[in-house]
Amino acid sequence: MELSPEEYGAYWRGSAYVAAGFLFVLLTYRFLITHLLQFGNPGALAIGFFLLAAVVFIGTFVAMLGIARVVRTAVDAEMRG
DSSP states (O other), X not given: OOOOHHHXXXXXXXXXXXXXXXXXXXXXXXXXXXHHHHSOSHHXXXXXXXXXXXXXXXHHXXXXXXXXXXXXXXXXXXXXX
């Protein structure tokens, strides 16, 4: 599979999206959500669980955008060649 410079750049951008989604979830969970879940009161727990669900959704969405870009680039390169 021969890649043009644009396709090669699209692979890198796609992998950056995947890494950004993963790091967003990991760092937000590590530095924000775990502190909220350590409190015993129901308000902090509710906010922590809500933020956890929102962060996982956003991080997964960004990672899937990256995977879709990589797959689309690979399919276009294969169909062309």
